[in-house]
Amino acid sequence: xxxxxxxxxxxxxxxxxxxxxxxxxxxxxxxxxxxxxxxxxxxxxxxxxxxxxxxxxxxxxxxxxxxxxxxxxxxxxxxxxxxxxxxxxxxxxxxxxxxxxxxxxxxxxxxxxxxxxxxxxxxxxxxxxxxxxxxxxxx
Numbered sequence: 001x002x003x004x005x006x007x008x009x010x011x012x013x014x015x016x017x018x019x020x021x022x023x024x025x026x027x028x029x030x031x032x033x034x035x036x037x038x039x040x041x042x043x044x045x046x047x048x049x050x051x052x053x054x055x056x057x058x059x060x061x062x063x064x065x066x067x068x069x070x071x072x073x074x075x076x077x078x079x080x081x082x083x084x085x086x087x088x089x090x091x092x093x094x095x096x097x098x099x100x101x102x103x104x105x106x107x108x109x110x111x112x113x114x115x116x117x118x119x120x121x122x123x124x125x126x127x128x129x130x131x132x133x134x135x136x137x138x139x
Contacts, residue, residue: 004032004136007044012126015073016094018060019121021050021132025104026111028134035109037138042101044133047091047125049098054116067094067124091124098122106138 006028010019025041043050053059071093076082079089102119105112111119121132 001137001139002032002034002037004028004034004134006031006134008121008132008134009129010121010123010132011129012123015124015126016064016067017123017126018063019123020055020118021121022055022111022118025119025134029106029109029111029136032136034106034136034138037106037136039104039106039111040101040133040135041104041119042133043095043121044131047088047095047123048130048132049095049100049122049124050102050132051098051120051122052102052104052113052117053120055118055120063098063122067097070094070097088125094124095122106136 008021008024012019021041025039029039041050071090073090076087081089081092104119123130
């Protein structure tokens with residue numbers, strides 16, 4: 001069985017944002033040589049997520065608005081976590097909702113997606129470099 005690992009570094013200039021990382025994962029899959037197996041992609045930071053959905057800007061705006069309603073950034077004083085000197089309690093909660101990782105089947109050397117599916121990195125406390133792990137295993 002083959003095993004491939006790569007860290008993808010990202011820096012989202014805003015506090016929140018979504019980045020389509022499907023092309024980078026597909027590049028890693030080609031580099032891995034795996035034809036049948038699994039690809040795992042996970043955020044390596046507790047204020048970021050990885051998820052699968054449609055690459056449609058209106059949907060991303062809806063996500064951003066919905067997440068901000070569920071866990072608003074301000075007032076930062078309303079969160080116990082922020083009493084540690086942080087201001088990112090909302091980012092932890094947004095990550096919990098959107099998820100830490102995805103696993104995609106690899107079939108005939110390609111990510112075995114349904115219609116419109118793409119892999120996204122979701123950032124909820126940006127403006128600094130963070131990593132996503134890409135791990136591919138199989139034959």
